[in-house]
Amino acid sequence: xxxxxxxxxxxxxxxxxxxxxxxxxxxxxxxxxxxxxxxxxxxxxxxxxxxxxxxxxxxxxxxxxxxxxxxxxxxxxxxxxxxxxxxxxxxxxxxxxxxxxxxxxxxxxxxxxxxxxxxxxxxxxxxxxxxxxxxxxxxxxxxxxxxxxxxxxxxxxxxxxxxxxx
Numbered sequence: 001x002x003x004x005x006x007x008x009x010x011x012x013x014x015x016x017x018x019x020x021x022x023x024x025x026x027x028x029x030x031x032x033x034x035x036x037x038x039x040x041x042x043x044x045x046x047x048x049x050x051x052x053x054x055x056x057x058x059x060x061x062x063x064x065x066x067x068x069x070x071x072x073x074x075x076x077x078x079x080x081x082x083x084x085x086x087x088x089x090x091x092x093x094x095x096x097x098x099x100x101x102x103x104x105x106x107x108x109x110x111x112x113x114x115x116x117x118x119x120x121x122x123x124x125x126x127x128x129x130x131x132x133x134x135x136x137x138x139x140x141x142x143x144x145x146x147x148x149x150x151x152x153x154x155x156x157x158x159x160x161x162x163x164x165x166x
Contacts, residue, residue, distance in 0.1 A: 003025075006019060006032070006052065008035065008039075009041075009044075009057070010040040015038040015039050015058065017036075017038040018034055019032045019033045019034070020032060032076060033076035035071070036078050036080060039054070039058060039059060041056075041057045041058045041107075042065070042090070043055050043094035043104070045094045045102055047102060048100070050072060051071070052070070052071040053069070053094075055092070055094055055104050055119075056089035056092055064088040064110040065088065066085045066087065068080070087109060087116075088115065089115050089119070090109075092104055092115060093105055100122070102120070103120055104120075
């Protein structure tokens, strides 16, 4: 299968609205689609095969954003997720959880302050129950700066069509 990289956002310190695909086998870039608005310092997470969720970030005018956009990569159509984030996030993390929800946490919330709230998105794109990994309880609590090791079973990728409808 052909592997590619999807890229959104900043180019030479300017926010971009394009979603571009890099194909390493051909060393070529292709513009796939255009987001609803330009942004930088955001996250883009493949939440299921063919669905990309972009959260937070900053606009061209350096305004911090509290919205999320979902892109259907097969059609290139974008839509603003109805439930905007509870907090403003830029320079944050977005972690896809085993239940198909996306945890958005950390980063900056504007005016140089750190974001103290988090958001949990459920776009109805969870994985089939049989495909969810099992996570064992860590042996000891982790402290800041220490290494956290996770173990469990069922850690594997998934093929197109294996994500449930919710």
